[in-house]
Amino acid sequence: MSTDVLRITHLTRRYGQVMANDDISLRVRPGEVVGLLGHNGAGKTTLVSQIVGLLKPDAGEIHLGNTDAVRNPAAARRHVALQPQAQAPIDGLTPRAAIEIAGRLRGLSDRDTRTAAQNLAEELDIGPWLDQRAQPEGGGLSGGIRRLTGFAMAVVAPTPLLILDEPTNDIDASRRRLLWDAVRRRGDLGSGVLLVTHNVAEAERIVDELVILNRGRVVADGSPARLRGTQDSDLRVELQLPPGGADPSEDSQCPPVLRRVRTGRRILLTVAAGEAANAVAWATAQNSAGRIEGFSLAPTTLEDAYLALTAQSARERNPAANTNPHTGPLEPTDA
Numbered sequence: 001m002s003t004d005v006l007r008i009t010h011l012t013r014r015y016g017q018v019m020a021n022d023d024i025s026l027r028v029r030p031g032e033v034v035g036l037l038g039h040n041g042a043g044k045t046t047l048v049s050q051i052v053g054l055l056k057p058d059a060g061e062i063h064l065g066n067t068d069a070v071r072n073p074a075a076a077r078r079h080v081a082l083q084p085q086a087q088a089p090i091d092g093l094t095p096r097a098a099i100e101i102a103g104r105l106r107g108l109s110d111r112d113t114r115t116a117a118q119n120l121a122e123e124l125d126i127g128p129w130l131d132q133r134a135q136p137e138g139g140g141l142s143g144g145i146r147r148l149t150g151f152a153m154a155v156v157a158p159t160p161l162l163i164l165d166e167p168t169n170d171i172d173a174s175r176r177r178l179l180w181d182a183v184r185r186r187g188d189l190g191s192g193v194l195l196v197t198h199n200v201a202e203a204e205r206i207v208d209e210l211v212i213l214n215r216g217r218v219v220a221d222g223s224p225a226r227l228r229g230t231q232d233s234d235l236r237v238e239l240q241l242p243p244g245g246a247d248p249s250e251d252s253q254c255p256p257v258l259r260r261v262r263t264g265r266r267i268l269l270t271v272a273a274g275e276a277a278n279a280v281a282w283a284t285a286q287n288s289a290g291r292i293e294g295f296s297l298a299p300t301t302l303e304d305a306y307l308a309l310t311a312q313s314a315r316e317r318n319p320a321a322n323t324n325p326h327t328g329p330l331e332p333t334d335a
């Protein structure tokens with residue numbers, strides 16, 4: 001008997017010549033928030049579609065609890081709630097009606113549904129719009145309120161597995177924070193959560209584990225601290241190059257660099273905390289000499305590691321390539 005709410009083993013799915021999912025294995029345990037990160041076209045939606053039974057794998061297994069989701073998708077769907085990347089089709093409804101309909105479809109009583117809708121409106125701060133009707137072509141309600149309503153529809157009745165596909169799209173900064181807290185709370189209340197996102201920096205705060213997909217493959221997985229791969233005290237020096245500028249951090253005067261990633265005209269250097277003063281002095285000199293347009297110093301984040309990992313994977317697959325679909329032009333050089 002498995003205790004995992006989701007277990008995927010050696011999952012493979014092609015579209016013609018495109019290997020959309022290539023031998024993917026991952027698991028989500030009860031109470032765990034697992035972030036699934038990847039560039040556009042990395043294979044995230046293909047993976048989610050197979051978990052919820054909308055697409056058949058070419059090979060591999062998917063289990064939701066002890067239910068084989070490939071053989072028995074209808075039974076598996078009872079274990080999972082999904083907030084898809086597309087906006088929920090709620091035109092003609094108020095958020096309250098949409099959330100209550102979702103609750104009833106999930107088997108809640110009328111009374112429990114009403115209470116759940118009210119509580120979610122408070123948790124997500126959408127009370128003022130709860131009885132405002134969504135109109136066609138985006139009228140009546142903003143994209144952010146529609147997105148939050150979609151989240152509320154997915155979580156109105158707890159499920160063992162919750163899948164959220166880019167849940168923060170369109171949402172303003174203050175409500176985004178409420179939403180991240182609400183996602184974390186679903187994990188703390190016992191659901192396993194698979195969180196699909198591009199937002200590496202914000203996801204880092206709330207996930208227990210991360211799986212990084214690159215061109216259909218898992219290129220790294222583990223806790224944010226492990227994937228960051230640096231000491232908590234390490235610092236990031238970000239350099240902004242002038243148009244056509246060369247990377248000045250290759251010169252011998254630059255303090256020792258633990259990791260170096262270039263995305264377009266932006267260069268991210270990871271340096272040890274003890275090198276902070278040297279790094280500032282060196283960057284100030286580069287700035288005065290016009291080799292960079294500006295710089296900043298900040299703690300390292302998972303984004304630095306993510307960019308380095310996906311760049312490394314792209315380089316291994318195609319040593320001649322100089323681009324990465326996530327970041328655009330990229331010339332990574334890991335120190």
Ligand SMILES: Nc1ncnc2c1ncn2[C@@H]1O[C@H](COP(=O)(O)OP(=O)(O)OP(=O)(O)O)[C@@H](O)[C@H]1O
Nearest residue numbers: 015018019020038039040041042043044045046047
């Ligand atoms: N119906 C389809 N027919 C052919 N190719 C497809 C189809 N759906 C997806 N693909 C291809 O499969 C790969 C994975 O796509 P997928 O939509 O799963 O990526 P994604 O990580 O969800 O991207 P995004 O972040 O842009 O939503 C891409 O190369 C995409 O072009």
